[in-house]
Amino acid sequence: MSQVPRKPQEEEEEEEDELVGLADYGDRAESFSDGDPETGADEAFLDFSDPFSTEVKPRILLMGLRRSGKSSIQKVVFHKMSPNETLFLESTNKICREDVSNSSFVNFQIWDFPGQIDFFDPTFDYEMIFRGTGALIFVIDSQDDYMEALARLHLTVTRAYKVNPDINFEIFIHKVDGLSDDHKIETQRDIHQRTNDDLADAGLEKIHLSFYLTSIYDHSIFEAFSKVVQKLIPQLPTLENLLNIFISNSGIEKAFLFDVVSKIYIATDSTPVDMQTYELCCDMIDVVIDISCIYGLKEDGAGTPYDKESTAIIKLNNTTVLYLKEVTKFLALVCFVREESFERKGLIDYNFHCFRKAIHEVFEVRMKVVRSRKHQSQMQKNKRATPNGTPRAPL
Numbered sequence: 001m002s003q004v005p006r007k008p009q010e011e012e013e014e015e016e017d018e019l020v021g022l023a024d025y026g027d028r029a030e031s032f033s034d035g036d037p038e039t040g041a042d043e044a045f046l047d048f049s050d051p052f053s054t055e056v057k058p059r060i061l062l063m064g065l066r067r068s069g070k071s072s073i074q075k076v077v078f079h080k081m082s083p084n085e086t087l088f089l090e091s092t093n094k095i096c097r098e099d100v101s102n103s104s105f106v107n108f109q110i111w112d113f114p115g116q117i118d119f120f121d122p123t124f125d126y127e128m129i130f131r132g133t134g135a136l137i138f139v140i141d142s143q144d145d146y147m148e149a150l151a152r153l154h155l156t157v158t159r160a161y162k163v164n165p166d167i168n169f170e171i172f173i174h175k176v177d178g179l180s181d182d183h184k185i186e187t188q189r190d191i192h193q194r195t196n197d198d199l200a201d202a203g204l205e206k207i208h209l210s211f212y213l214t215s216i217y218d219h220s221i222f223e224a225f226s227k228v229v230q231k232l233i234p235q236l237p238t239l240e241n242l243l244n245i246f247i248s249n250s251g252i253e254k255a256f257l258f259d260v261v262s263k264i265y266i267a268t269d270s271t272p273v274d275m276q277t278y279e280l281c282c283d284m285i286d287v288v289i290d291i292s293c294i295y296g297l298k299e300d301g302a303g304t305p306y307d308k309e310s311t312a313i314i315k316l317n318n319t320t321v322l323y324l325k326e327v328t329k330f331l332a333l334v335c336f337v338r339e340e341s342f343e344r345k346g347l348i349d350y351n352f353h354c355f356r357k358a359i360h361e362v363f364e365v366r367m368k369v370v371r372s373r374k375h376q377s378q379m380q381k382n383k384r385a386t387p388n389g390t391p392r393a394p395l
């Protein structure tokens, strides 16, 4: 698997950008889906062997049989494609990888594994792939006969677990919009039972699989993705704590920290999440970004639809106010406030200022650790290259 080296300088600048929250919104996802037609292997642009590339953004693999809905999920969640348009997506007939790490807090890669390709072929370095992965999402088409998918799931999970026992295995029982409520529950129970039985037969009952019922036709796919991503964020308890402090001191009912591009919420306060509230927040983000894109950009297209100044207030007819504010270039805070509490907007804004500063500090600490480890690893590499201890000659 070949890799295109990236300049360390550029990489560092990129990371710094993330932290300081510079305005850089936009779907800049790059698709690298043109693999080698001979082998079906993709020309990977991301260095899987770099243990640090996963430190700041979680890396997720999306796998599943053909036509299970992988590309649709990715297009709907990360590219704002409408679900109906996915009907016209062409099938991928080779292994392909897409990287949307530039546009979102989530470092997300999709690996399509078409049925005829054996991805455990020795020519594929699957160990390298699984080693740097935080979560493996396996998509099962619930409207189809899923026996083949379950066999492939078992094979994938057992191999991946051997390489990296820390991977979270997330099973999306997908396209459930076509099933009745009873049928949904029955399908989930059946898939759960069969996969766990297979693992127990292989003596691997300790592998934990999480199941989600998903569809691109409602918010279930965003909700499931949010849960998957949250498991991979080491700072989650700190973020939740900060949100709790923020809402209790500002008279806010509920607050979500959203990844703006994907509308995945990466954290919320500890009050329960209600689907309708979440959906309203998603709609608000859509409204803000759409209006900004249409009326906010200059005539030559210059400017960004989401930046430090981004903020929005929407008053609902049930005496609730929706309040959105920019936190970093990827993240936004969306809150539900009662009208009477919103009268103290000055207090909310001051508390938000402190909250925003704290969020930046949380990620800054992480970045410092990553940088120092990166530095140490580079030093070790240099030492290994010169066993007698003499410094390496500059290239």
Ligand SMILES: Nc1nc2c(ncn2[C@@H]2O[C@H](COP(=O)(O)OP(=O)(O)OP(=O)(O)O)[C@@H](O)[C@H]2O)c(=O)[nH]1
Pocket (backbone or CB within 6 Å): 064, 065, 066, 067, 068, 069, 070, 071, 072, 073, 083, 085, 086, 087, 088, 089, 090, 091, 092, 093, 112, 113, 114, 174, 175, 176, 177, 178, 214, 215, 216, 217
């Ligand atoms: N009803 C329904 N159809 C869906 C859903 N998600 C995807 N589909 C449809 O499933 C079909 C296959 O979707 P793709 O996204 O191309 O599947 P894929 O897994 O990427 O397929 P390959 O590229 O062949 O690997 C498309 O016609 C989608 O419109 C869903 O949640 N519900």
